[in-house]
């Protein structure tokens with residue numbers, strides 16, 4: 001029995017998708033509180049969205065959940081962060097067989113580091129089975145429509161981000177041509 005009914009849901013959330021949202025909502029049936037923990041890796045981060053942007057998007061999505069869902073960032077080992085938060089459970093979503101190996105490895109490593117910390121796996125909802133942050137970014141960057149796969153605020157941000165990127169690329173191309 002968990003002493004503290006709080007679960008940590010760690011990830012990159014670059015950006016949060018409806019798959020993540022569905023998972024949080026279903027996890028709330030089991031846990032009182034969920035901390036969405038966005039991992040940072042200064043110097044090695046190749047995320048599309050800055051940490052601040054990712055936090056803002058997640059907080060906006062869950063603003064109606066009062067204190068039950070919080071979003072924070074962390075640096076360093078997840079197990080150490082979980083200990084600081086006095087959480088004994090990590091939540092991870094499983095989409096398809098392809099997720100399993102990576103997730104199993106991480107769960108085992110975390111178990112090795114902190115045996116008292118448990119990883120709970122949740123199956124992703126069927127409509128979110130094929131959604132991933134990586135694919136969503138790729139589709140939007142190529143002009144595809146991902147509405148229904150990400151929250152509305154995220155969709156707006158994604159479109160803005162890639163428009164800005166297009167402008168930057170056009171500018172860089174123009175500069176190269178004049179050089």
Ligand code: PNS
Nearest residue numbers: 010011012013039076077078106109110
């Ligand atoms: O959404 P992602 O990118 O699959 O999430 C991966 C994440 C952030 C959960 C993982 O990289 C992580 O836990 N990073 C923190 C550093 C750490 O503890 N590394 C050892 C993992 S076994």
